[in-house]
Amino acid sequence: MEQFQYQIIFFFVLLILGYFFGRYFEKKHYKSIIKREAKYSNLAVIAIKTVPLSEPVKPSILVTGSVVISVDYFKRFLAMLRTLLGGRVTAYETLLDRARREAILRMKEEASTLNADKIFNIKIETSSISNNASGNIGSVEVFAYGTALVNVN
Amino acid sequence: MKYSSPKIPEGINTTDENPLKEFAILTSGVISVVIALALVISYSLDWTSQFIPFSYEESIAQPFVDKYTNERGEIDDYLQELADKITPLMSLPDDMSIKVHYVDEDVKNAMATLGGNIFIYRGLLEKLPSENALVMLLGHEITHVKLRHPLKSLNKGMIISLLSAFVGGQTSSDVTGLLSSTGTLTLLSFSRDQEQESDYQATIMIEKYYGHTQGSIELLTILAQQNNKTDIGTLEVFNSHPELQERIKFIEQVSKANNWMITGETVAIPTKISNAINNQ
Numbered sequence: 488m489e490q491f492q493y494q495i496i497f498f499f500v501l502l503i504l505g506y507f508f509g510r511y512f513e514k515k516h517y518k519s520i521i522k523r524e525a526k527y528s529n530l531a532v533i534a535i536k537t538v539p540l541s542e543p544v545k546p547s548i549l550v551t552g553s554v555v556i557s558v559d560y561f562k563r564f565l566a567m568l569r570t571l572l573g574g575r576v577t578a579y580e581t582l583l584d585r586a587r588r589e590a591i592l593r594m595k596e597e598a599s600t601l602n603a604d605k606i607f608n609i610k611i612e613t614s615s616i617s618n619n620a621s622g623n624i625g626s627v628e629v630f631a632y633g634t635a636l637v638n639v640n
Numbered sequence: 641m642k643y644s645s646p647k648i649p650e651g652i653n654t655t656d657e658n659p660l661k662e663f664a665i666l667t668s669g670v671i672s673v674v675i676a677l678a679l680v681i682s683y684s685l686d687w688t689s690q691f692i693p694f695s696y697e698e699s700i701a702q703p704f705v706d707k708y709t710n711e712r713g714e715i716d717d718y719l720q721e722l723a724d725k726i727t728p729l730m731s732l733p734d735d736m737s738i739k740v741h742y743v744d745e746d747v748k749n750a751m752a753t754l755g756g757n758i759f760i761y762r763g764l765l766e767k768l769p770s771e772n773a774l775v776m777l778l779g780h781e782i783t784h785v786k787l788r789h790p791l792k793s794l795n796k797g798m799i800i801s802l803l804s805a806f807v808g809g810q811t812s813s814d815v816t817g818l819l820s821s822t823g824t825l826t827l828l829s830f831s832r833d834q835e836q837e838s839d840y841q842a843t844i845m846i847e848k849y850y851g852h853t854q855g856s857i858e859l860l861t862i863l864a865q866q867n868n869k870t871d872i873g874t875l876e877v878f879n880s881h882p883e884l885q886e887r888i889k890f891i892e893q894v895s896k897a898n899n900w901m902i903t904g905e906t907v908a909i910p911t912k913i914s915n916a917i918n919n920q
Contacts, residue, residue: 495821506660521650528645565659567815568666577662581654604643 505560512559513581520588527595531605532633538607545636550606552593555616556586557626582627587611590631598635609633671822678800678826685795686830689788694735694756697791701755705741715742718913719760722771723778729845730779732786740778748866750777752784754791766917767862770906772846772855779842780859786841789834796827835881836890843891843900852904856891860884 538547558566562578569576590611598606612630719740727738740758747761758781768774784790800823843856864884881887895902908914 491821491824494817498817524648528647529642531643531645561663562659564815565663565666568663568670571670571815572666577655577657578659584653 501560502564503561505562505564509559509561513585516585516589520585520592523592523596524588527592527599529604530595530598532591532595532609533605533607534609536608538636542605542636546639547607547634547636548601548603549632550594550598550601550603550635551630551632552590552595552597553628553630554586554589554593555626555628556582556589558582563625583613583629586613586627586629587631590629594631594633601635601637603635603637606633606635667818670818674819674822675826677803678823681799681803682796682827682830685799686792689791689795692788692791694733697788698755701753701757704753705739705755705757709741709743713742713916715765715913715916716740718910719774719778722775723758723782726775726779726845726849727782729848730782730786730841732782736785738782738785748863750781752781752790754794756785758782758785762917766914767866768909769858769862770855771909772850772906773859773862774855774909775849776842776846776855776859779845780838783838783841784834787834787837789838792834793831796830800824800827832882836887839887839891840894843894847895847898847900850904850907852901853891853895854901854903854906856895857888857902858906860888860891864888 558579562582565578566576569578591609594606594609610632612632614628614630616626616628719742723738723740732738736756738756738758740760742765743759743761745761746763748763748767750758750760750764752758758778760777760781764777765774768777800820803823839856839860843853846855847853882890892902894900
């Protein structure tokens with residue numbers, strides 16, 4: 488039973504570590520996301536498939552941004568409890584929100600270095616990266632891509 | 641005019657609520673459901689054990705007993721004789737019979753298992769200061785048999801592993817871990833109750849047999865000494881047995897309440913037997 492006792496203590500240590508580190512990194516990440524979103528606010532990201540005729544003819548290029556983010560132990564535990572009882576998995580919502588915004592930002596960064604001011608036909612793909620044998624979602628990859636119109640002059 | 645995208649408002653796709661709140665609600669909910677389930681299952685299984693005939697228990701246990709016991713020696717016979725002397729004092733049901741086996745291993749333990757089979761290990765036997773302590777030990781194990789504790793534990797163990805297998809097939813190991821540890825801890829409280837009941841009934845018996853309860857205290861003191869040597873500190877909830885100090889206190893309280901003498905003359909274990917034990 489002693490071993491059992493240490494297992495439980497170990498489990499709580501992991502939960503606490505997961506909670507505090509997860510919170511810390513999430514806050515830090517959101518701060519950086521909001522700052523960079525403001526920085527790239529002049530770059531228009533548009534979902535329409537075809538470039539409007541009013542737009543001057545410019546060379547176009549594929550721009551991409553991809554990010555992989557992992558949940559912490561605490562969030563994963565919370566989400567797994569949700570699978571028993573149902574309901575909104577808020578633990579994963581911030582994870583996906585951060586991942587989507589970060590992927591778009593990285594795409595914008597690429598477009599910005601290419602001297603583009605508009606990105607058309609933006610698409611976002613999400614895929615989970617399974618990290619253990621029972622196939623639980625541990626981390627998520629979000630990939631954003633679109634067609635940037637590049638200013639040549 | 642230069643284009644500028646508006647600032648996205650925060651908190652639409654996410655929530656600001658502290659996840660600890662959600663964690664507290666979900667965990668306490670799940671834990672209380674598991675505890676309630678474990679209690680209901682345990683009580684109903686304990687109740688059904690009276691419908692399982694003792695002979696059935698014996699037939700399950702026989703193959704294992706044959707496998708793990710050697711030829712009976714003089715120590716087995718001595719222990720059996722002692723058990724036969726005290727069983728009439730313990731009002732066992734008619735169909736129950738006690739079979740005591742001596743195991744020549746350095747394990748400081750004794751156990752009662754299915755079919756009225758009691759195993760006494762050399763490691764514990766050689767530490768016992770008197771026959772009184774041995775009688776207490778036998779009485780404690782006989783009470784386990786009388787109250788069908790081995791059968792009840794087997795029942796509960798099987799149900800719990802069945803349930804955790806069900807749940808385990810569906811969710812992650814962390815959550816299954818939480819569920820099964822809650823279940824196990826709930827069952828341990830049953831186990832502690834069983835130990836206390838066994839201590840109690842054995843003390844009643846030893847008082848009838850010797851006229852005082854010194855054997856009880858002696859046995860528990862020996863166990864406490866052994867524990868002190870190895871114990872690295874376990875919290876009460878993680879123990880299958882109550883704390884030994886608590887058990888000693890309990891015996892003292894019971895003895896006081898019934899006006900039993902706590903100390904008295906003790907009988908030594910026959911020299912022939914203690915020599916035989918030490919020579920092995």
